[in-house]
Amino acid sequence: MDGKFESTTGIELATTRRRFILGTGAVLAGGMLARPAIAQAKELTVISNIGNADQRAVLQRLADEYSKASGVAVTINNMDHEAHKTAIRSYLVVGAPDVCFWFSGNRMKAFVKRGLFDDISDLYEREGYKNVLGATTGALTVDDKQYGLPLGGLLWGMFYRKDVFEEKGWTAPSTIEELMALAEQAKSAGMVPVSMGTKEMWPAAGWFDHMNLRISGLEKHLALMDGKLPYTDASLKPVFDSWEDLIRADLFTPNHTSSGWEQAAAALAQKKAAMMDLGGFIKYGFPPEDVDQIAYAPFPVIDKAMPRYEDFSLNSVHIPKNGKNKENARDFLAYFYKPENLAAFLEAESAVPPRNDCPPSKDPLINAAVESMKTVVGTAQYYDRDTDPDMAQEGLKGFQEFMVKPERRDQILARLEATRQRIFKG
Amino acid sequence: MMRLWRRHRHWLAPTLFILPGALLFGIVIILASVQTIWVSFFDWDGVGPMQWVGLANYEQLAEDPQFYVSLKNNVIWLGMFMLAPPLGLALALLLNQAIAGMKFLKSMFFVPLVLASVTVGVVFTWVYDPTFGLLSLIYGWFGATAPALLSDEHLVSFAVVIAALWPQVAFCLVLFLAGLNNLNEDLIGAGRVDGARGSAMLLHVVLPQLREVSFIALAVTVIGALRSFDMVAVMTSGGPFGSSTVLAYQMYEQSIFSYRFGYGAAIATVLFAIMAAFIAWYLRTLLRPEQETA
Incomplete structure (x- = not known):
């Protein structure tokens, strides 16, 4: 592709004999330069798990731009987000792409331990990423080596509609007592205080995370x-006590196991619920014209002495060890990771950019999250990203059950503890 | 060469014809089953090294409360699925009449059979939805509130089975309609001469001729109930909190989400044993009358 492009320009330039010779030289040089690159298969496959159409479009645009500039044909294979979670384990072993999307932290570590992700410390070195990424590098580091690039961070917290709160004269609750008071007002206004959909189970675990933090x-x-801590530990008792109070006060959507998070987000959008605990991607549940009504507030304070810790989950992009074209994969990532390109990509999901040199965003949800992150002292990722996947599966089920049958607390915690002992061997 | 062929063709020809099928069956079914049983003795995450643990997976299974929930749900599936052959037969008898427009009616009853089970699952999930579903609308007309079937740990399995029954009944209906078309007219005529009609005709003349078909309908229904997976996956993902999980779904969940391939294989082996027992009984009963007539 390179050679073809150069040759047409060469002929156009050939208006005089001298220029013709120069032009021919350029064609020959271009051809010779391009040849070794052509001899290697100049192809790059990317597997993406992005569900959002806008974000997919940005990725496609960046891939096309990179293709044009480098002559490397980039193919993007889009996969369903949930199906990708299972597919990745087989494709990393057989039929690995050159670049794939995944999640940082423990979920990445599981593949690093099995030698399935490539060490890209050299790319960090070459592009000086450590200087612009700061602390987020930690989530991609195993034994001082980096195995992926952080993408957008999702700051979890409470979302509500500005217009509804203005109309009713409510303010976003900053403490758990204020949340309880607001819940009473919401109920008397015929609204569900906190929209909750636990069909996919993880929203219940997120609520646990926030209360435990x-x-x-x-x-x-x-x-x-x-x-390292048993599920029957005494420190968890106040967490479940307080959570049970909320459940008994009918804070959450009734029959929440029947609906997914998208339905729950839609209930917030339709003004049937007052608040919802989620990340910036809550906007997918809103019609485009209502997106600017979404406002963010941190999860309410419970213990005033506790510093502010939040769930901040970081998606990531990786180069599989078994990929064929690791050099071009690095070049592509370097292009994709340019501040302006990364910012365009992240804007689509209202995620916090990991680089500190990204251009400032016009999205108020991103800016609210960036602003809010300044007072966060430490972060976890999310229950099912932080713990072992086997443990997470049982945990999610247990928290969902607790939200429906709080009276079964001891039984559920005993079961989780047995699972913890099996997985972590004591 | 020719002589060699002639001398051996009585066994060579059938062998050559059977070979492709036997190879495929051997690799896809037999080898995979044997390997599954083999894996069930290991602790394996699906990617890393396998570690021999003997019967530990089965011991854990015996202590796993979820396993008994799945087993109970499989029994519910099996029990309720037994309704499919009689319902299918009843509908077949009803539809097997020469009335104008019957062809159209018949095709309406076949519709669920054409739909992918995922579609059926999604449609029923909507029907059951407590806020906007058809069920809640019907309850609403009577001024009542519909139960959230898919959120109730005691009702959820029944709700899922009802959805799965819809195409299953249609399937039995097709089988019985085909059977009814092949009835021996002479026997029916003879029955009429002898004064049989109504239920006597059905019980003593028609049903005995449908014996083979009923047997196939029953077998397909039992196997369908035991291997139920797609409806559970689509409608509830085994929830709420695992209360609608069946063995096949638990196997999938443990292997894929919990990274426990050995444990998943152990569940598969147990399910295999249950099915094998049924199939053995089925073949014995099915083969016996054939031997009698032969």
Whole structure:
């Protein structure tokens, strides 16, 4: 492709004999330069798990631009987000693409341990990423080596509609007592206080994360995630006590196991619910004209002495170890990761850019999250990203059950503890 | 060469014809089953090295409360699915009449059979939806509130089975309609001469001739109930909190989401044993009358 492009320009330039010779030289040089690159298969496959159409379009545009500039044909294979979670385990072993999307932290570590992701510390070095990424590098680092690039961070918290709160004269609750008071007002206005859809189970685990971070703090939460703290530990009692109070006060959507998070987000959009606990992608549940009504507030404070810890989950992009074209994969990532390109990509999902040199966003949801992150002292990722996947599966089920049958608490926690012992061997 | 062929063709020809099918069956079914049983003795995450654990997976299974929930749900599936052959037969008898427009009616009853089970699952999920579903609308007309079937741990399995029954009944209907078309007219005529009509005709003349078809309908229904997976996956993902999980779904969940391939294989082996027991009984009963007539 390179050679063809050069040859047409060469002929156009050939208006005089001298220029013709120069032009021919350029064609020959171009041809010779391009040849070794053509001899290698100049192809790059990317597997993406992006569900959002706008974001897919941005990725496609960046891939096309890169193709044009480099002559490397980039193919993007889009996969369903949930199906991708299972497919990745087989394709990393057989039939790996050159670039794939995944999640940082523990989920990445599982593949790094099995030698399925390529060490890209050299790319970090070459592009000086450590200087612009700061602390987020940690989520992509195993034994001082980097195995992927962080994408957008999702800051979790409470979302509500500005117009509804203005109309009713409500303010976003900053403490759990204020949340309870607001819940009473919402109920008397015929609204569900907190929209909840646990069909996919994880929203219940997110609620647990936030309460545990507010009550027990980051250190104890991560100990629990790493399997070092029993689920029957006394420090969890106030968390479940307080959560049970909320459940008994009918804070959450009735029959929440019947609806997914998208339906729950739609209930917020339709003014049937007052608030919802989610990340910036809540806007997918809103019609485009209502998106600017979405406002963010941190999860309410429970223990006033506790510093502010939040769930901040970081998606990531990787180069599989078994990919065929690792050099071009690095070049493509370097192009994709340019501040302006990354910012365009992240804008589509209202995620916080990991680079500090991205151009400022016009999206108020991103700016609210960036602003809010300044007072966050420490972050976890999310229950099913922080703990072992086997543990997470049981945990999600347990939290969903607790939200329906809080009276079964002891039974559920005993089951989770048995699972923890099996997985983490004591 | 020719002589060699002639001398051996009585066994060579059938062998050559059977070979492709046997190879395929051997690799896809037999080898895969044997390998599954083999994997069930290991602790394996699907990617890393396998570690021999003997019967540990089966011991864990015996203590796993979820396993008993799945087993119970499989029994519910099996029990309720037994309704499919009689319902299919009843509908077939009803539809097997020469009335104008019957062809159209018949094709309407076949519709669920044409739909992918995922479609059926999604449609029923909407029907059951407590806020906008058809069920809640019907309850609404009577001023009542519909139960959230898919959120109720005691009702959810029944709700899923009802959705799965819809295409299953249609399938039995097709089988019985075909059977009714092949009835021996002479026997029916003879029955009429002897004064049989109504239920006597059905019980003593028609049903005995449908014996083979009923047997196929029953077998397909039992196997369909035991291997039920897609409806559960689409409608509830085994939830709420695992209360609608069946063995096949638990196997999938443990292998794929919990990265426990050995444990998943153990569940598959148990399911295989249950099915094998049924199939053995089925073949014995099916083969016996054939031997009698032969």
